[in-house]
Amino acid sequence: MVIQHMEHIEPYRTKLYILAGVISLNLLSPYTVFAGEVRFTPSVMLKESYSDNILLAPKGQEQGDFVSEVSPAFNLQMNGSSFTANVDYTLQNLLYLKDSNRNQVFNQLSANSNAELVDDYLFFDMNANHLQRIVNADQPIANNNIAITANRTNVSSYNLSPYFRHSFRGVMDATLRYSYSNVDYRRDELIDSKQTGISLQLNSPAREAGFNWGINYSKRKNDFETGSDSTFSRGSLQLGYRLTTRTNIYATGGNENNSFIVNNNQNIDKTFWNMGADWQPGAQDSITLEFGERFFGKTGRFGWRHNARRLVFNANYQEELSTSALTLLERQQTGNVNAQNQPVDIGNSITSQVYVRKIATLGLAYNVSKTSLALSYSNERRIFQDTGDETRTEFVNASVSLRSSAQLTYVLGMRWNSRYTSSTGLKTNITNINFAIQQQLTPRLEAELAVRHSFRNSNNAVTDYDENILSVGITQTFN
Numbered sequence: 001m002v003i004q005h006m007e008h009i010e011p012y013r014t015k016l017y018i019l020a021g022v023i024s025l026n027l028l029s030p031y032t033v034f035a036g037e038v039r040f041t042p043s044v045m046l047k048e049s050y051s052d053n054i055l056l057a058p059k060g061q062e063q064g065d066f067v068s069e070v071s072p073a074f075n076l077q078m079n080g081s082s083f084t085a086n087v088d089y090t091l092q093n094l095l096y097l098k099d100s101n102r103n104q105v106f107n108q109l110s111a112n113s114n115a116e117l118v119d120d121y122l123f124f125d126m127n128a129n130h131l132q133r134i135v136n137a138d139q140p141i142a143n144n145n146i147a148i149t150a151n152r153t154n155v156s157s158y159n160l161s162p163y164f165r166h167s168f169r170g171v172m173d174a175t176l177r178y179s180y181s182n183v184d185y186r187r188d189e190l191i192d193s194k195q196t197g198i199s200l201q202l203n204s205p206a207r208e209a210g211f212n213w214g215i216n217y218s219k220r221k222n223d224f225e226t227g228s229d230s231t232f233s234r235g236s237l238q239l240g241y242r243l244t245t246r247t248n249i250y251a252t253g254g255n256e257n258n259s260f261i262v263n264n265n266q267n268i269d270k271t272f273w274n275m276g277a278d279w280q281p282g283a284q285d286s287i288t289l290e291f292g293e294r295f296f297g298k299t300g301r302f303g304w305r306h307n308a309r310r311l312v313f314n315a316n317y318q319e320e321l322s323t324s325a326l327t328l329l330e331r332q333q334t335g336n337v338n339a340q341n342q343p344v345d346i347g348n349s350i351t352s353q354v355y356v357r358k359i360a361t362l363g364l365a366y367n368v369s370k371t372s373l374a375l376s377y378s379n380e381r382r383i384f385q386d387t388g389d390e391t392r393t394e395f396v397n398a399s400v401s402l403r404s405s406a407q408l409t410y411v412l413g414m415r416w417n418s419r420y421t422s423s424t425g426l427k428t429n430i431t432n433i434n435f436a437i438q439q440q441l442t443p444r445l446e447a448e449l450a451v452r453h454s455f456r457n458s459n460n461a462v463t464d465y466d467e468n469i470l471s472v473g474i475t476q477t478f479n
Contacts, residue, residue, distance in 0.1 A: 036080030039479075045071040047473030049146060054096075056140040056147050056465045066097040067146050069473070078113075085113035092145060106132055106145050107154075110332075121166050128158035129332045135190065137349045137391075137419055138426050140463055143454055147467070153350075154186040159329055167205065175201040183325040191352040192225045193325045208245050214238040216254075222323060224352050230260035232321050234272070246280035256295060258321070260354040261386040268385075270295040284308050294319075296356050296383070310367050317360040324350045327357070347393035347417050348382065355382040370403040389423040407440040428458040444477045 047069040053062040073090040088110045096102040112127035132152055134141050139151040163177035181195040197220035204212045219233035236254025243249065251273070258268040274292025281287065288303040299319050306313040322330075327348075359380040366373040376397045383390050399413035415432045436450040448471075455466040 036078070036083070039077045040074065041076075041477060041479045042072070042074040043475060043477040044073070045069065045473055045475040047071075047471055049469055049471035051146055051467060051469045053465055053467040054146070054148055056142065056149055056467060058462060058464055059466065062466075065099070065102075068095040068097070069093065069146075070095070082116035082119070083113070085111070087111040094146065102148055104145070108132075117162075121164060123163050123165060125161040125163070126159065127333055130154065130156045133328075133350075135187070135350055137347055137393075138421060138424065138428070138463070140456065140465055141430060143432055143452075144469075146469065153190065155183065155328065156186065157181065157183045157325075157329060157332065159333060170205060173201075173203045173205060175199075181325075181329050183328060185350065190350055191227055193323075193352065194223050195326065195329070196221050196223070207242060209242050212240045212242060212248070212250075214240075220326075222325065227352055228261050230323070230354050231258060233257045236272075248278045249275075250277070251275045252292070258295070263386055263388045266295065268295050272299075274299070274301075276301070312363075312365045314363045315361070317358075319356065319358045321354060322357045323352060323354055324348070325352075347380070347395060347419055348391060351384075353384045353386055355384045357382055372401040374399045387423070389421070391422070392420045394418045409438040411436040411438065426458060426460055428456065428463070430454070430456045441474075444479070445474065446477075447474045448472070 049067045049069065050064065051067065052064040054065040054067075055061075055063055057063065070093045071090055073088070076085070076087040078085040088108075090108040092106040092108060094104045094106070107130055109128065109130040111129070113125070115124045116122075117124055131154070132145060133155055135151050135153050140147075140149060142149045142152055145152075159179060159181040161177060161179040163175060165175045167173045177197075177199045179195070179197045181197075182192075183194075184192045197218065199218040200216070202215040204214070215237055217233075217235040219231065222230045222232075234254055234256045236252050238250055238252040240248055240250030252275075253271070253273045255271050256269065260268070262268060272292060272294045274290050276288065276290030276292075279287045279289075285304070285306050288301065290301040292299055300317065301319070302315070302317040304313075304315045357380065359378060361379075362375075362377040364373075364375045374397070376395070378393075378395045380393045381390060382392075394417070396416040397414070399411065402410045404410065411434075413432075413434045417428075417430045419428045420426070432452065432454045434450060434452040436448055439447045441447055450469075450471045450473075452469045452471075453467070454469075456464050458464055
């Protein structure tokens with residue numbers, strides 16, 4: 001049986017470099033790592049699935065197929081007094097019963113590390129990822145790697161960031177950071193890029209009350225393989241007054257010096273200002289409120305987090321300049337990645353255009369006894385600077401997990417995504433409903449039975465589809 005690889009030899013070589021980089025950081029501080037803990041946990045997952053629409057075809061053109069999955073994986077953790085690293089890797093092998101020419105191999109890697117090179121002065125962060133994501137959100141979107149579709153690509157990325165951080169007691173706190181990132185989409189028609197950046201932060205030392213100040217400067221250059229490059233830079237001075245230990249008000253003024261293509265005579269090199277407040281009304285709550293003006297108009301930021309024993313709630317709104325590559329890197333650095341069966345940023349297409357990103361998010365997690373509830377919502381608007389086009393995407397995620405015993409868990413989930421593109425007038429809704437039963441057979445062996453129903457409807461019937469997947473799998477962990 002012939003297995004078709006989506007990747008050539010170069011991606012494998014890249015992943016070896018990534019792994020070598022993570023381990024080499026260990027050598028920067030050998031004493032602390034060997035004095036700490038190294039844990040290597042291999043595993044393997046065997047799964048059999050049936051999809052009644054393996055090609056995500058429109059109604060009347062569906063084809064079903066059985067898919068066998070063999071996925072060896074490992075987790076590597078290294079922890080020392082001045083070094084931490086975590087590596088997750090999965091080799092996902094998919095074998096199709098009806099047509100072995102469809103067989104595929106996917107690599108998924110997530111790695112990150114942090115090292116303190118000089119105590120209290122010099123640090124080094126690194127993260128690297130290799131995963132799959134959709135190319136064009138206007139086309140059928142695979143919610144996992146089982147579906148056969150050309151609307152998916154491998155993405156390799158990494159970020160290296162040495163930085164100086166020190167508190168000059170009684171004078172100021174200082175951070176100077178340099179970063180280098182690379183994003184490779186492994187597809188000729190998509191534009192790869194590298195990003196270099198530098199940032200400086202000088203802040204008055206933390207005080208219980210009184211005046212405070214901050215000086216900030218940042219510059220990031222986006223160097224695309226083809227097409228026009230872009231630069232985002234800004235400098236600012238912030239003055240504030242801490243009324244109490246829990247309340248701080250501040251005002252910020254500065255200048256943006258940007259460089260990218262715009263679709264009109266808009267001035268993108270312009271002064272900006274904002275006013276805001278940080279408030280902690282209680283031990284469990286923190287609130288940030290900010291409003292001001294930037295080159296694209298009135299702007300604002302809001303954040304509220306409530307953290308209790310059983311309930312965690314957060315609400316956020318922010319506006320920023322970005323690209324597809326920068327958004328991808330941001331989500332990976334914050335850990336918002338599920339590489340194996342959830343493509344990153346499925347509501348938006350890959351593009352090298354610069355856009356103003358306005359995004360509001362809500363999240364809630366509640367745990368009581370043997371039940372866990374998770375809800376999240378996001379509403380994102382992207383305004384592309386070189387064309388004036390807009391996309392609007394909404395996400396709703398909900399899941400309930402019920403543990404009926406120490407070994408048996410039931411999981412019910414729903415995800416809804418709505419997208420509108422001004423340039424094409426396309427309106428799309430995608431709904432996924434899944435139910436799973438998870439049984440812990442032994443401390444190292446877990447079985448799962450899962451059912452998923454997905455359907456897409458839009459004002460373009462050619463891209464609409466329904467899909468049902470039934471899967472049975474077991475995962476063996478070795479440690």
